[in-house]
Amino acid sequence: MRTITIDPVSRIEGHAKISIHLDADGHVADTVFHVTQLRGFEKFAEGRPFYEMPAITARICGICPVSHLLASVKACDAIMSVRIPPAAAKLRELLHCAQIVQSHALSFFHLSSPDLLLGFDSDPAKRNVLGVIEAFPDLARDGIALRKFGQQAIEGLAKERVHPSWTVPGGVNAPLDPAVRDRIRAGLPQAKEIALRTIAFFKGVVDQFKEEIANFGNTHTMHAGLVDAEGNVQFYDGNVRFIDAEGKVVVDRMESADYSRYIGEAALPYSYLKAPFFKPRGFPEGIYRVGPLGRMNVATRCGTPAADAEFAEYHQRYGKVVHSSFHFHYARLIELLYGVERMEALLEDESILDRHVRAHAGVNALEGVGIIEAPRGTLIHHYKVNEEGAITWANLIVATGNNNLAIGRSVDQVAKHFIHGKKIKEGMLNRVAAVVRAYDPCLSCSTHAADQYPLEINLVDADGTRLQTLRS
Amino acid sequence: MSEQITMRIDGQVCTAKEGQTIIEVAQANGRYIPSLCHMPGLSADGCCRLCLVEVTGLNRLLPACTTPVRNGMSVVTDSERLNQNRLMALELLFSERNHICAVCVSNGHCELQGLAQQLGLTHIHFTYNYPKLPVDVSHPRFVLDHNRCILCARCVRVCDEVEGAHVWDIAGRGINSMLVSDLQRPWGESQSCTSCGKCVQVCPTGALVEKGHAVEEMTKRNAVVTQLAIKRGTHP
Numbered sequence: 288m289r290t291i292t293i294d295p296v297s298r299i300e301g302h303a304k305i306s307i308h309l310d311a312d313g314h315v316a317d318t319v320f321h322v323t324q325l326r327g328f329e330k331f332a333e334g335r336p337f338y339e340m341p342a343i344t345a346r347i348c349g350i351c352p353v354s355h356l357l358a359s360v361k362a363c364d365a366i367m368s369v370r371i372p373p374a375a376a377k378l379r380e381l382l383h384c385a386q387i388v389q390s391h392a393l394s395f396f397h398l399s400s401p402d403l404l405l406g407f408d409s410d411p412a413k414r415n416v417l418g419v420i421e422a423f424p425d426l427a428r429d430g431i432a433l434r435k436f437g438q439q440a441i442e443g444l445a446k447e448r449v450h451p452s453w454t455v456p457g458g459v460n461a462p463l464d465p466a467v468r469d470r471i472r473a474g475l476p477q478a479k480e481i482a483l484r485t486i487a488f489f490k491g492v493v494d495q496f497k498e499e500i501a502n503f504g505n506t507h508t509m510h511a512g513l514v515d516a517e518g519n520v521q522f523y524d525g526n527v528r529f530i531d532a533e534g535k536v537v538v539d540r541m542e543s544a545d546y547s548r549y550i551g552e553a554a555l556p557y558s559y560l561k562a563p564f565f566k567p568r569g570f571p572e573g574i575y576r577v578g579p580l581g582r583m584n585v586a587t588r589c590g591t592p593a594a595d596a597e598f599a600e601y602h603q604r605y606g607k608v609v610h611s612s613f614h615f616h617y618a619r620l621i622e623l624l625y626g627v628e629r630m631e632a633l634l635e636d637e638s639i640l641d642r643h644v645r646a647h648a649g650v651n652a653l654e655g656v657g658i659i660e661a662p663r664g665t666l667i668h669h670y671k672v673n674e675e676g677a678i679t680w681a682n683l684i685v686a687t688g689n690n691n692l693a694i695g696r697s698v699d700q701v702a703k704h705f706i707h708g709k710k711i712k713e714g715m716l717n718r719v720a721a722v723v724r725a726y727d728p729c730l731s732c733s734t735h736a737a738d739q740y741p742l743e744i745n746l747v748d749a750d751g752t753r754l755q756t757l758r759s
Numbered sequence: 760m761s762e763q764i765t766m767r768i769d770g771q772v773c774t775a776k777e778g779q780t781i782i783e784v785a786q787a788n789g790r791y792i793p794s795l796c797h798m799p800g801l802s803a804d805g806c807c808r809l810c811l812v813e814v815t816g817l818n819r820l821l822p823a824c825t826t827p828v829r830n831g832m833s834v835v836t837d838s839e840r841l842n843q844n845r846l847m848a849l850e851l852l853f854s855e856r857n858h859i860c861a862v863c864v865s866n867g868h869c870e871l872q873g874l875a876q877q878l879g880l881t882h883i884h885f886t887y888n889y890p891k892l893p894v895d896v897s898h899p900r901f902v903l904d905h906n907r908c909i910l911c912a913r914c915v916r917v918c919d920e921v922e923g924a925h926v927w928d929i930a931g932r933g934i935n936s937m938l939v940s941d942l943q944r945p946w947g948e949s950q951s952c953t954s955c956g957k958c959v960q961v962c963p964t965g966a967l968v969e970k971g972h973a974v975e976e977m978t979k980r981n982a983v984v985t986q987l988a989i990k991r992g993t994h995p
């Protein structure tokens with residue numbers, strides 16, 4: 288029995304484990320995707336003043352702090368029943384775009400490009416960021432530059448890179464300094480060039496992956512994501528739209544407060560991560576996907592010129608609804624471009640410097656829901672408070688949760704297609720890990736080294752014997 | 760008129776008036792002694808044990824905030840032994856309740872945190888207590904978070920001595936001590952509280968804070984309270 292061991296990194300959001308069960312003939316009988324996640328968050332929050340939630344959720348999760356901050360402040364805005372000043376909304380969106388750019392750059396360049404550029408079957412010792420730097424130095428440099436651009440923008444806006452305390456209930460706590468605006472603006476042309484270059488590069492290689500495209504979660508599900516009134520993609524604001532696998536709009540512009548009418552949360556016996564589903568269709572038929580693939584499917588367009596051109600080409604190539612989860616990568620790159628263009632537009636608007644950026648209020652509603660599009664998909668924060676503003680109940684639906692069922696189904700498809708026999712090549716198991724990576728689940732985004740991925744895959748015989756383990 | 764005396768602090772000759780405490784003389788002579796429960800303008804309490812100093816000729820350590828000076832006294836404010844003691848006192852404070860700086864509204868403006876940084880506290884060697892403590896949000900303007908209270912009793916003293924309302928007291932003993940308002944009624948229902956906010960301004964941590972501040976946003980102005988106390992002559 289061969290074991291490849293790279294110790295999984297410990298993360299609060301949890302580790303993922305995949306079990307692949309073989310039947311007596313060595314064919315894949317069943318696969319299970321489990322997530323071990325720290326719970327108890329709701330308990331910690333109970334009794335605390337609601338306006339502390341943004342900081343608490345940002346730190347407890349630690350994976351994409353800006354996303355949790357923003358979903359949380361939106362839920363708090365709802366409890367205060369305030370409409371935040373327009374400049375504050377723009378600044379929050381700007382911060383969010385910067386985070387999406389840096390997160391998508393991390394996902395593509397650091398976590399997925401080793402598979403895509405060096406090959407799924409290439410030497411695992413070299414199939415990492417260092418290998419990419421060696422073989423494709425220009426592309427690796429682009430990746431580093433783009434992440435840095437996003438991080439510096441966040442840092443400039445929020446004065447602190449990892450856990451910005453700048454975003455507060457009611458708005459943001461300081462207006463934008465013109466010097467910071469100019470600095471971020473100065474980096475935009477290069478960021479845009481890189482985004483365009485990377486998409487062009489990806490379009491050139493994507494068709495080499497026919498077998499992966501056909502089998503990486505190439506499945507019919509519903510899709511969900513935020514759009515605005517015109518159907519443009521939205522990261523920070525807007526309302527959730529659900530479409531079915533044929534592209535028909537099933538729910539348009541869902542009110543945030545109504546989410547529980549449409550989203551059910553199933554508990555899976557083998558996973559700590561809840562499995563949300565579209566309630567009207569039931570479980571598990573109500574499976575849907577979120578994140579880049581979902582957003583690019585539900586939106587009518589992006590709303591910025593260069594991204595719209597790419598959006599049109601993408602759908603021309605793969606249809607109105609893109610079904611394969613392999614295309615998370617492609618969709619992610621379009622979003623990266625959109626994020627940069629959106630930052631451009633926001634910073635061009637002089638009113639973003641407006642000094643009125645915060646609304647003050649106490650408790651005006653006993654419940655609040657905040658929904659945003661985190662880099663990896665729709666994120667929902669829902670709090671209930673008493674009249675004094677103490678949290679009495681909290682519920683979070685995280686992006687990776689929304690994709691939980693779809694990840695499970697994708698893993699199953701990949702395993703059944705690529706794995707046969709009791710002795711399998713590492714590259715085959717790596718494809719199983721890669722389909723999980725395509726979703727960029729919370730488990731991966733915080734690992735700064737691509738070769739340390741908190742995922743364990745076990746191949747199990749019909750009689751329960753563990754044949755092989757891959758930790759990546 | 761009280762008598763002039765002479766003493767030494769870390770070898771430096773200082774003149775003082777009889778009845779002054781070591782910490783007062785030290786401060787008047789530009790010598791720094793770490794302290795937490797002590798606040799100029801309020802009576803001394805001596806409960807945090809951060810200000811312990813060595814007095815020549817005595818084996819035990821004495822709190823500088825409550826010990827009066829004597830003629831000819833020689834005090835040491837800085838030594839390895841003192842440092843160890845101060846670190847231990849801080850570690851005990853941190854391990855007793857739930858001080859999670861990262862999510863605290865007072866992060867960056869907290870006296871407890873500041874002292875830990877200043878004294879170079881890097882590890883808590885004691886097991887954390889993790890008590891389950893309530894947060895009192897019943898007051899319309901202020902919040903009391905017991906998780907962050909270090910029982911320094913500054914609030915008790917300022918409310919009693921400066922405002923004259925005496926809302927606060929410390930109930931229970933030892934590890935079960937708790938700050939209470941008006942005989943254990945929720946703060947918001949207090950009959951005696953004038954909502955003046957002095958307790959909030961003097962509280963060294965994020966235990967007493969104004970409502971509505973996000974993480975790191977709560978700053979305090981305790982010097983104002985000191986000035987007021989001195990002006991009113993509530994304390995020498």
Ligand code: SF4
Nearest residue numbers: 908909911912914962
């Ligand atoms: S609430 Fe603040 S001032 Fe009052 S005893 Fe606790 S720590 Fe001291």
Ligand code: FES
Nearest residue numbers: 796805807808824
């Ligand atoms: S400052 Fe002297 S014991 Fe607290």
